[in-house]
Amino acid sequence: MAVRPSVLVLLLLSIPAAAPLSGQEGGKSQKGTTSTRPLRPSPDPDLQKLLADYEIKEKDFPWELREIRAGERWTSSWLTFPSAVAGEPEENRTVWAKLWQPAEPARGRPAVLLLHWLGGSFDLLEIIGQRLAENGIVSLMMYMPHYGPRRARDRERRRTLLGGRQEEALAGIRQAVLDARRAGDWLAARPDVDPARVGLVGISLGAVVGSLAAGVDDHFSRCAFVIGGGDLPAIILHGSRETAEQKRRLEEEGCTADRLRELWKAIEPCTFASRMQADDVLMINAEEDEIVPRASTEKLHEAIGRPEIRWLKGGHYGIVLHIGTVLRDITAHVSQLPALRPDPGAGPPRIRVLLLEAAREAPIEIRGPYALRVRGAPDEREERLAPSTLRAEGERIALGSRFLAAPRFLLVPDRGGDLLVDGRAHDGSIEVLRGDDGAFAVVNEVDLESYVAGVAGPEIGAEAPLEALKAQAVASRTFAWTALGRDGPFDVYADTRSQVYRGRPAAGGPAGRAAGQTRGQMLFWRGRPFRAYFSSTCGGATESASEALGVADIPPLAGTACGNCEGARRAAWSVVIPEADFKVGPFTGLAARSLTRSGRVREAAFSFEDGTNRVVPARDLRAALGWDRLPSTRFEAVKEGAGVRINGRGWGHGCGLCQEGALGMARAGRSCGEILGKYYPGAEVRKAYGR
Secondary structure, three states, X not given: OOOOHHHHOOOOOOOOOOOOOOOOOOOOEEEEEEEOOOOOOOOOHHHHHHHHXXXXXXXXXXXXXXXXXXXXXXXXXXXXXXXXXXXXXXXXXXXXXXXXXXXXXXXXXXXXXXXOOOOOOOHHHHHHHHHHHHOOOEEEEEOOOOOHHHOXXXXXXXXXXXXXXXXXXXXXXXXXHHHHHHHHHHHHOOOOEEEEEEEEEEEOHHHHHHHHHHHHOOOOOOEEEEOOOOOHHHHHHOOOHHHHHHHHHHHHOOOOHHHHHHHOHXXXXXXXXXXXXXXXXXXXXXXXXXXXXXXXXXXXXXHHOOOEEEEEOOOOHHHHHHHHHHHHHHHHHHHOOOOOOOEOOOOOOEEEEEEEEEEOEEEEEEOOOEEEEOOXXXXXXXXXXXXXXXXXXXXXXXXXXXXXXXXXXXXXXXXXXXXEEOOEEXXXXXXEEEOOOOOEEEEEEEEHHHHHHHHHHHHHOOOOOHHHHHHHHHHHHHHHHOOOOOOOOOOEEOOOOXXXXXXOOOOOOHHHHHHHHOOOEEEEEOOEEOOOOEEOEOOOEOEOHHHHHOOOOOHHHOOOEOOOOOOOOOOEEEEEEEHHXXXXXXXXXXXXXXXXXXXXXXXXXXXXXXXXXXXXXXXXXXXXXXXXXXXXXXXXXXXXOOEEEXXXXXXXXXXXXXXXXXXXXXXXXXXXXXXXXXXXOOOEEEEOEOO
């Protein structure tokens, strides 16, 4: 599992020199304490017994971070913390790791733990760590037990992770997993990292140990295992030159493959592999690997649940020849959101909705006790807020008869539904943010279920059949989930830029029942909620996401035949638009240059008297004229004097759920599940939270 130095010469990527391992660089230094998260229990009692070996008794551990280099694209630092195992030699008791973080400050970044191979050459991991940081991913390369600065100074006491007796290998790999757990928890606690997006990348031995660590501790989300596999005894005993010494020692102890499989059950990646989410794993392997047998790779692949696997030409060492491909694939993989793991005990998350922007005044009322919160000051309690007006007053905001100079403040009612903004009741709280021009924005922070109840009715119609409302609720919940956590003071708009939100619906109404009966349910594709688009009327067939919105297609958003919105109010339309409004000068005709698979105009061509043409993307034409003025891109145009008559079908971008089609299906007795299956083919409806 080593990379020959001669092969590494082929890497033409420059690597800045690392700081001395002593860490005495004189850069910035930070110290702190981080808590270890408990392992999620297994329902399998035998597996739970094995997991007990990987629990860490000391919940908190100290750490120190020392800066090495602050560059334009990334900053590098040394991280040290005590190993969870205090064994010999003394040098191995401290875990060393190298951190690369993007230079651009941000929150909620993905992060990965990097694990190296048996030979202990770290150059390729350095390249990967730097490139990941350049792509906005925090990366931490951890030296496993007995490697790098953890190697014994006394040559007689040095060994590799698998180079000793079978008991030493058992202890060493267990220690590596415990250290990886602490490293992962340290990453998850960083202010710039999303704790749900801490993944793991391992190469060769690092892939073996990494797949074990990710199975033991399923807090690791997006994982990539490069030239690794399972069935550790088979890897060591099959006869490669690189594992010959380990094989000799084990055979001297009388260890057969079957005997080792029994002894090493607790360090075998396949033992715990089912605890990983297959949708979150990428395997990259060599077709002619001389160190990790193909059968070992296939065993791990099966044990995880057949995740995505890619085979590269060549052998184990040849992976460096594919460094560009490997870097690209790893970066793309760990950048994606992890699969969502349903949690029956969890409640809905909070979502921030922009109710008003650039406002100068807005009616407000709170019918009951509430708290006024200003950062840096104690809460002020009030019994009620009589009907008043929020009003911009220079560098202050008037709240009724009082004036607040704070740039932002929060109003938190004691009870839901007591809050009215602009005449509409809202659950949750509101935050008022003053801009540089004195105008203000109002953001409603509310739980996701209350938000869905306030969206379903305005979007598809408050008196729509219940099954159509339920389908809208599931689509809206999924759409909103994918918008959570965006940078800035809000997650979604309260209008068609996101979804139409009108606050708390009437008590006991169908919209509230639809949200309640679908509580926690969302649409999933390959383990992840996706942006579940919808529009008013498709006009006969829905459009693909790439054609309608310029985003990547997935099967649930690839478009499908409808046939359920015929006769709807917006199924067909006709408008006349003055020639001057197109702003291309006098033209003689307007026709489709190309059509999408669903029959919509992809490109429209203006023709002119001199025989020339001007081609314009239909999406751009619709945006320029106005979404309501040109309701969809499914149209035909006829020149009429100084204007153009456009006859069309459908209303909106046409991607995803056709709301009029959903209404038609519900009136015909179709269920919510049938409606969602029709318009998001191949998607699964899963309950993400709540019982």
